[in-house]
Amino acid sequence: TDCWNWTTFPKTRFASEYGFQSWPSFHTLKNASKEDDWTLDSDFNAHRQHHGDGNAQMMDQVMLHFPLPTGGDPLQQYKDFIYMSQIAQAMCIKTESEFYRRSRSEIVNGVGHTMGALYWQLNDIWQGPTWSSLEYGGRWKMLHYYAAKFFAPFMTVIFEDKEQLKVYAVSDLAIKQNQVTLQLQLWMWSSFTPLQTWTVTFDMDANSAMMVFNKTTAQLLKSGGCPAREACYFTSAANLNKTRLFGPVNAHFLTSFQSAKGLTKAKITVTNVTILPDASKAKAATTLLLELKTTAPAPFVWLDAGDVEGRFSDNGFLMNVETMTLEFYARASVAVAMFQKEVTVQSLMD
Incomplete structure (x- = not known):
């Protein structure tokens, strides 16, 4: 199964x-x-x-x-x-x-x-x-x-139901959210630019889930100019006031990665690491800001800090932008040089 x-x-x-x-x-x-x-x-x-x-x-x-x-x-x-x-x-x-x-x-x-x-x-x-x-x-x-x-308090869920692509909004918040905008995007594995973007604005009741988008997948692919199902994927996100991201970005992959077209081996590098001030721990370098760059879109990007104990602000993510920033929260004070020596990055096509 x-x-x-x-x-x-x-x-x-x-x-x-x-x-x-x-x-x-x-x-x-x-x-x-x-x-x-x-x-x-x-x-x-x-x-x-x-x-x-x-x-x-x-x-x-x-x-x-x-x-x-x-x-x-x-x-x-x-x-x-x-x-x-x-x-x-x-x-x-x-x-x-x-x-x-x-x-x-x-x-x-x-x-x-x-x-x-x-x-x-x-x-x-x-x-x-x-x-x-x-x-x-x-x-x-x-x-x-x-x-x-x-398990985010507010999120979008994107999936296929037979021939239909559906997006649900899910809220565990105790108050109604007005003027939420769904942003659905169609991408190719070979590009950093979405083929097409669809938006839907809706009001979201407290403690509820509802369908906010429902269209035939084939029609969406045709409308966006996707050359083949194996070459594309969708992302969904919710925005407040049409600009501020409200909850995580989600993705729906249209085929297994064995048959995906356009995916190439990406070279992903940590190009810069700086120390962020930690107000709760004076003079302790426990929060680091990382800049990542990639040469191609990459699914399941995974960072490992080696012998430095801690966690990242995100991991295992889809990187479909050329540059992004993340944070690393160390359990104890760490030098930038030590972290740079230990950190590694991999993605699916490695």
Whole structure:
């Protein structure tokens, strides 16, 4: 079963437990293993997996959407599979959670009004493959970054329902929001410029979900001049006063990445790192501002701070602009030179 497919999930009043496994980062694993363990078929990998057929299930989900890592370096293949297992977990739980959130205000065939969702699980008790979004030691998996978005107080959910592309607005806010503008954009994988933008302005009731866009996907692709479904994708966002971003930007991929056209290997670099003042910790360099540049659009951009403990303001994201800024929140004071030495960036086409 493809857990990126929302139609596989039940309409329920409350989703009390759902999840999917991933491996923790190599940084976390290496502290509990040795070099001989760093292959997919090692005894260590089998011993640490306590879910029957769990490693095969992760591999199956990865294979549905991505080409498997290849090459002569077993360690790099191992690291690449860790990365893709975290993508699969994040996308599976994102898809299911968004389905539950947009179902809160509707009943279909007598079921619906989903009023809560709890994914399994938050944190970890050891270094191994589990359902957690936080690794042993507190590092954020890709899922935890995604959870901050799919559980945002206000968000848009974009998906396909048979031939239709639909966008829902979802609000957990206690007050009505007036004059919210949906911005739906069609992009090509080979370009930093959207092919077309559609906007819809609406009022959003408190504590509710509603459909704000519904058009045939094929008509939208034709209208925007998309040469092939495999070459394009959509993004959705909500704005207040037509300018201020209101909640996270969401994306809908039209095909598996095995068949995507126009995606090329992007060179993504951290071009500048500066220290931001931390008012709560005098003279402590715990917040860093990063500038990223890319030569091509890149899905699932992942930054790793190496031996520097902390988290980024965003991670695992779609980078469809040439330059962007992020923040890194270190657990302890860190020198810029030390951080620059440790930080690495990868994306799907690497």
